Amino acid sequence: MNEKINVIKEAFEKDILTIIDMKTLNDIRTKYLGKQGKITELSKMMKDIPNEQKKELGILVNEVRCLVTDSLEEKKKDLEEKALNEKLASEKIDVTVPSKKVKRGSKHPMTRIEEKFEDLFLSMGYTIYDGPEIESDENCFQKLNLPKGHAARDAQDTFYLKDEFENYLLRSQTSTAQVRAMEENTDKGPLRIVCPGKVYRRDEDATHSHQFMQIEGLVIDEDVSMADLKGTLELFCKTILEEKTKVRFRPSYFPFTEPSVEVDVTCFKCGGKGCPLCKQTGWIEVLGAGMVHPNVLEMSGYDSTKYQGFAFGTGMDRFAMFKYGITDIRTIYGNDIRFLTQFDRKDDE
Ligand code: PHE
Numbered sequence: 464m465n466e467k468i469n470v471i472k473e474a475f476e477k478d479i480l481t482i483i484d485m486k487t488l489n490d491i492r493t494k495y496l497g498k499q500g501k502i503t504e505l506s507k508m509m510k511d512i513p514n515e516q517k518k519e520l521g522i523l524v525n526e527v528r529c530l531v532t533d534s535l536e537e538k539k540k541d542l543e544e545k546a547l548n549e550k551l552a553s554e555k556i557d558v559t560v561p562s563k564k565v566k567r568g569s570k571h572p573m574t575r576i577e578e579k580f581e582d583l584f585l586s587m588g589y590t591i592y593d594g595p596e597i598e599s600d601e602n603c604f605q606k607l608n609l610p611k612g613h614a615a616r617d618a619q620d621t622f623y624l625k626d627e628f629e630n631y632l633l634r635s636q637t638s639t640a641q642v643r644a645m646e647e648n649t650d651k652g653p654l655r656i657v658c659p660g661k662v663y664r665r666d667e668d669a670t671h672s673h674q675f676m677q678i679e680g681l682v683i684d685e686d687v688s689m690a691d692l693k694g695t696l697e698l699f700c701k702t703i704l705e706e707k708t709k710v711r712f713r714p715s716y717f718p719f720t721e722p723s724v725e726v727d728v729t730c731f732k733c734g735g736k737g738c739p740l741c742k743q744t745g746w747i748e749v750l751g752a753g754m755v756h757p758n759v760l761e762m763s764g765y766d767s768t769k770y771q772g773f774a775f776g777t778g779m780d781r782f783a784m785f786k787y788g789i790t791d792i793r794t795i796y797g798n799d800i801r802f803l804t805q806f807d808r809k810d811d812e
Contacts, residue, residue: 464512468523471501475531482538495531502528569807573676573795576703576783577659580678583702584657587695589680592656594643596663597624598634606642606762607719615718621665633663637679638719641755641774644681645763654683654772659779672792676779683755683765683772689722692752692773700728700749703782709735711746720753720774731785747785750777 475495482488495502505524512520570578581591600611609616619635640658648654659678667673682691697710708728715725727748730741737743752775757767780792787806789795794802 464508464516464520465523468505468520468527471495471505472527472530474501475527475534479534479538482542485539485542488535488538488542492535496528496535502531567807569803571803572783572787572789572806573779575806576779576786577676577678579703580657580659580779580782583699584680587655587698589655589657589682592640592644592658594634594637594640594658594660596634596661597631598639600630600632602639602642603632603634603636606759607638608756608758608762609718613718615716619664622663634660635664636662636776637677638774638776640679641681641719641759642763645683645760645765651765651770653685653770654681656681669791669793670781670784672780672796674796675792677776678779679774679776681755681772681774683760683770685770687754687771687773689754689773692724692754692775695773696726696750696752696775700726704728704731704785707734715751715753717751717753719756719759721756723751723753726750726752726775749781750775752776 475491478491478494482491494500497503502524505527509517509521509524585591603619604613604616605611621635622633623629624631637658637660640656640660644654644656644658645651657678657680659676661674662677663674664671665673680695682695693712700710701708708731711727712724713727715723717723725748727746729735730738730745730747732738732740733745735745737745741747752773755772755774760767760770760772780795783789783795784792
């Protein structure tokens with residue numbers, strides 16, 4: 464028995480040197496400690512040993528079992544540590560390697576121009592009013608003094624909904640905000656709002672799109688005159704375009720304002736001398752405006768003998784086109800990344 468123990472011990476000392484990975488380690492563990500392992504067999508043999516030798520041999524068997532168990536455990540730790548070190552080495556991050564170019568997004572030209580408009584009007588004490596894009600015929604036309612069958616509807620009679628919603632359409636002008644703001648203002652007192660947003664008409668060419676962005680302004684108070692309108696729009700044009708921009712008011716017609724005007728600015732390309740862009744006139748039309756028609760005030764619950772107001776509306780796309788040199792309005796809505804990335808570095812704000 465003594466002899467046997469020594470043979471096993473020597474064999475194990477040789478075997479342990481052959482361990483190179485977890486598989487060989489497990490094989491050797493089974494060879495010695497498994498069900499039919501050499502050490503397990505030694506333990507089984509103990510029952511046939513005479514009693515007086517049991518104690519001494521028992522100690523020896525136990526020693527060799529501990530030797531095998533501890534050596535294998537130690538080997539296992541070595542292997543695990545080695546594996547971890549290899550993993551760490553292979554995953555090493557070199558922080559000095561130059562990074563891939565990070566692509567940063569940028570603001571859409573329409574967002575830029577909208578923020579400019581909003582900043583300006585907020586600084587003059589206006590609030591931003593947000594109206595829905597699907598509007599009733601009533602708010603889009605009737606309450607703006609355009610009853611059914613009115614000739615001036617023609618240019619804007621466009622995208623209606625179907626069936627039970629046939630009295631609703633995609634708003635064709637942000638002037639609908641005038642109606643909404645006046646009706647929501649239950650104390651029927653002074654108002655000062657701008658409403659920027661999308662509008663829809665049936666236009667489609669290089670300077671007109673079926674979808675575009677307008678901004679509407681409305682001021683109502685007890686002592687508002689055409690002079691206030693003029694001053695506001697002059698400041699507006701000079702701030703958004705250039706300080707040297709000249710502004711011209713021409714009489715015009717809108718059903719919801721009386722008197723009505725159209726507003727031209729000196730051509731930002733030729734400065735007023737005349738060029739193909741301004742069709743040799745030196746002027747470019749940018750705004751519709753006027754004094755709110757008493758009918759419109761009354762229809763939304765205002766006392767037109769006490770209150771007056773002025774309103775104006777303009778296409779924000781046109782201003783974006785002037786400012787950023789965009790020649791085709793359709794590119795604004797095409798979402799072509801080649802167009803949009805041109806604005807990545809236009810940080811003029
Ligand atoms: N809503 C008009 C249009 O779309 C513009 C306008 C607004 C005119 C406010 C007068 C007053 O053409």
